[in-house]
Amino acid sequence: MDSPELVRCIETATLAPSLHNSQPWRFRLTGEEIEVYADHDRQLDVLDPDGRELLVSVGAAVFTLRLALRRAGRIPQLAVLPDPGRPDLVAVIRPGSAAQPSAAVLELADAIERRHTNRQPFLPKVVPADAIEELRAAAGHEGAALTIAGAASRTVIAGLGREAERRLRARDGYRAEMGRWTRPVAHRRDGVPSAAYGPWDALERLPMRDFGLVHAPRQRRSEVFEKWPTIAVLTTGADGPADWIRAGQALQRVLLVATRRHLATTPISQPVEIPGIREVLTDRRAGRFAQMVIRLGYGPPAPATPRRPIAEVLSDRAASHRAGNGGTP
Ligand SMILES: Cc1cc2nc3c(=O)[nH]c(=O)nc-3n(C[C@H](O)[C@H](O)[C@H](O)COP(=O)(O)O)c2cc1C
Structure with missing residues (x-):
């Protein structure tokens, strides 16, 4: 080559x-x-x-x-x-x-x-079972596992995400760090631009990361997000650097299979950023260490970053x- x-x-x-x-x-x-x-x-x-x-x-x-x-x-x-x-x-x-x-x-x-990461509200449309099986297989091919949350655990995960968001905001330096990665600088080639933030979740049900926390554009909208989101948890069998790299490969394979199936995706990582909350999503005895939460569904187009x-x-x-x-x- x-x-x-x-x-x-x-x-x-x-x-x-x-x-x-x-x-x-x-x-x-x-x-x-x-x-x-x-x-x-x-x-x-x-x-x-x-x-x-x-x-x-x-x-x-x-x-x-x-x-x-x-x-x-x-x-x-x-x-x-x-x-x-x-x-x-x-x-x-x-x-x-x-x-x-x-x-x-x-x-x-x-x-x-x-x-592209999609932070818009998704349609009230069910993700078909065959797509779910393809996504699970995608994670499996990379040596990880993808578990789709049932109705009860979906509510628990959303609650854990909101609690994680609350605790993160109380962490020293959280706002400053968020500010650094969202600062609107002309010709900037990294960080999250305001076009990608998405609206506020009017009912605050989903743990959407608020990228507008520090440099919010004025007149930001607030919208109602889907009532029954499809939420998946990506896990690996152990929890060292090699597993994190594996999780990343599996994450991208899952996101690409979803994209190929015309599904919109949002990686949601607040619940795995607070050790005590990540532990709730982890089953050590079964060898399932939570690495990422992923929201899936059908949404409007999202911008490239x-x-x-x-x-x-x-x-x-x-x-x-x-x-x-x-x-x-
Ligand atoms: C490890 C990891 C954690 C992420 N956590 C979040 C998150 O909590 N909330 C969110 O909206 N996006 C999250 N993302 C998506 C990134 O913000 C996104 O990939 C980045 O801004 C580039 O945009 P793109 O995915 O549209 O190319 C995460 C991505 C990765 C790989």
């Missing part, structure tokens, strides 16, 4: 979702090998002190890169956390052998550009050697 084609795949990987659109990844191209690094300068210290969501975000980029390589006709070879001495090196991906992409691969890859230019996230070996940096790019 030539270098421009690999660079295009890396550019596609940056379309992955990330906490507050922090895009906490860096890539390095060494010949045909792509190294994916965690960028801890972009970690949200208040929301994500352990860097769990940072690795979930990088994991989402890793899955997107794998899929982009499949679309480009290669079967990627993946090594996760290949060097214990370099924990920031999240993955090394080689393009692997050639293979004509199947129709299923092409359809899923097509969803990469169309997937910006991404940093490829030159900011990609370095090649020659360039980093010239800069005297043989380690992380």
